[in-house]
Amino acid sequence: MMHDRPLEDIDPTFVFDFEALDEPDDDNQRWSTWLSVEPLCRGPEPRPDWVVTSQAAIDTELGILKTGKEAEVFLLERAVPGSTLRGESVVMAAKRYKSREHTAFHRSGAYTEGWSTKRSRDARAVKAKSTFGREVAAGQWASSEWTALTRFWAAGVPVPYPVQIDGTEILMEFISVDGEPAPRLAQTRPDGDLLGHLFEQLRSAMGALARDGVAHGDLSPYNILLADERLVIIDLPQAVDLAGNAQGMDFLLRDCTNVCAWFRRRGLEVDEHELFGELMAQAF
Structure with a gap:
């Protein structure tokens, strides 16, 4: 039996506002996938305050940022419609590994030494490089990069904050300068004190990796991206276990050689063998 009661008699703690939301009406839009992924597929806590977790948020693809043989990176806005509040609107980088078109990294067998695939069917497919095998491999590379990002972020390594992984798509922090994509270190011409400061940042980051x-x-x-005067390391799917990979030391020395050669060309006297020795001492 229904009883009529004046609205003013209703306890305000039981009153809430309801707003109906329209379905995304653009081919480049979808509802936020934040709550559709498993908790372990979301970024580590404490999360930055810009991460959007609202169920009302919509993901809008803004365009492609980078394309390559193994993956493409898109700009993706996740926002609650009509809101510009921090924590309700953000632009991220969406890295999507290719499946059918996926081609393995050069010398990928050396990178993946020590990896294991639990399902024998998957392992055979990857080895045979079948269509299904390439799809499995794409998932492995995405999972490897996600694991590296979350692990390194927790260790204090300057990497983009990993927001979530969903299959072969990783959403991560968009590293920018004044709203534009941060340049790669190779595109910049730092000199003087800044050059030395950047090398010390990189030495510290590589040391954190070695200790891990x-x-x-x-x-x-x-x-390596340069955001103002801050270095950020990207592209981590091939991160190598120094103890578990027989070629781990070779990869580490090559990393040292690559970065030291660039800094020397800019006028900073650094030695890759000295850096390698420092990192080895921290690793073991």
Whole structure:
């Protein structure tokens, strides 16, 4: 039986505002996938305050940032419609590993030494490089980069904050300068005190990796971003276990050689063998 009661008699703690939201009406839009992924597929805590977790948020693809043989990086806005508040609107980088078109990294067998695939069917498919095998491999590379990002972020290494992984797509912090993509170190011409400051940042970052038992494996000025005066290391799917990979030391020395050669060309006297020795001492 229904009883009529004046609205003013209703306890305000039981009153809430309701707003109906329209479905995304653009081919480049979708509802936020934040809550559709498993908790372990979300970034480590404490999370930055710009991470959008609202169920009302919509993901809008803004365009492509970078394309390559193995993956493409898009700009993606996650925002609550009509809101510009921090924590309700952000632009991120969406890295999507290719599946059917995926081609393995050069010398990928050396990078993946020590990896294991639990399902024998998957392992056979990857080895045979079948269509299904390439899809499995794409998932492995995405998972490897996600693991590296979360591990290194927690260790204090300057990497983009990993927001979430969903299959072969990783959403991560968009590293920018005044709203534009931060340049690669190779595109910049720092000199004087800044050059030395940047090398010390890189030495510290490589030391943190070494203490964690890994090397980047493909470090060069092309996968280091310069955001104002801050270095950020990117492209981490091939991170190498120094103890578990027989070629781990070779990869570490190559990383040292690549970065030291660039700094020397800019006028800073640094030695890759000295850096390698320092990192080895921290690793073991």
